[in-house]
Amino acid sequence: MLAETTAPDVAALARDAFARWASGVAVVTTADAEGRYRGFTASSFSSVSLAPPLVLVCLDRGAECLEAFARSDGFAVHVLRRDQRDLAARFARRGGDKFAGTRASLSADGVPLLPLGLARLECRTERRVPAGDHVILIGEVRRAEAADGEPLLYYRRGYHHLPDGPGS
Numbered sequence: 001m002l003a004e005t006t007a008p009d010v011a012a013l014a015r016d017a018f019a020r021w022a023s024g025v026a027v028v029t030t031a032d033a034e035g036r037y038r039g040f041t042a043s044s045f046s047s048v049s050l051a052p053p054l055v056l057v058c059l060d061r062g063a064e065c066l067e068a069f070a071r072s073d074g075f076a077v078h079v080l081r082r083d084q085r086d087l088a089a090r091f092a093r094r095g096g097d098k099f100a101g102t103r104a105s106l107s108a109d110g111v112p113l114l115p116l117g118l119a120r121l122e123c124r125t126e127r128r129v130p131a132g133d134h135v136i137l138i139g140e141v142r143r144a145e146a147a148d149g150e151p152l153l154y155y156r157r158g159y160h161h162l163p164d165g166p167g168s
């Protein structure tokens with residue numbers, strides 16, 4: 001039976017519909033005004049444009065790291081590998097030092113970088129667009145790196161990976 005999107009339940013139904021969108025998983029990082037490293041796990045990452053290369057990620061206005069992303073000049077997007085589920089969980093958990101033991105380094109632009117997983121994009125914040133209870137962070141890609149490997153996937157509120165093919 002098809003669920004109807006009648007007004008009272010539309011938000012809940014939309015959540016369930018959104019959960020049917022399979023995505024990769026990224027950790028997005030920046031530094032706050034005091035130089036503290038901040039970051040969050042994101043499934044809302046998307047490429048936007050190739051010329052110039054633009055990406056977006058949607059950040060919940062209730063996130064503790066909101067202020068840091070609202071003020072910083074740039075951010076980095078780390079596309080996670082299949083074996084980086086722990087890193088995804090760590091950056092989705094509030095409080096504590098998410099970067100402890102991660103071997104993070106600082107980019108030339110002052111953005112914390114985690115070791116390369118599947119891909120890493122260093123971005124200059126091009127625009128912030130308020131959108132409901134989130135803010136869309138649009139970044140212009142300044143540096144990009146990609147490695148071999150398989151992605152960590154997120155679908156219906158759980159982590160997944162591509163099926164093992166012959167020879168993998």
Ligand SMILES: Cc1cc2nc3c(=O)[nH]c(=O)nc-3n(C[C@H](O)[C@H](O)[C@H](O)COP(=O)(O)O)c2cc1C
Nearest residue numbers: 040041042043044058059060063064065092093094
């Ligand atoms: C797989 C996954 C994807 C997520 N995607 C997003 C996202 O795209 N945007 C967002 O604001 N929060 C997302 N979250 C939740 C944040 O990672 C989490 O609330 C984080 O702790 C927010 O940062 P804070 O600790 O600074 O509040 C996601 C969580 C998980 C587990």
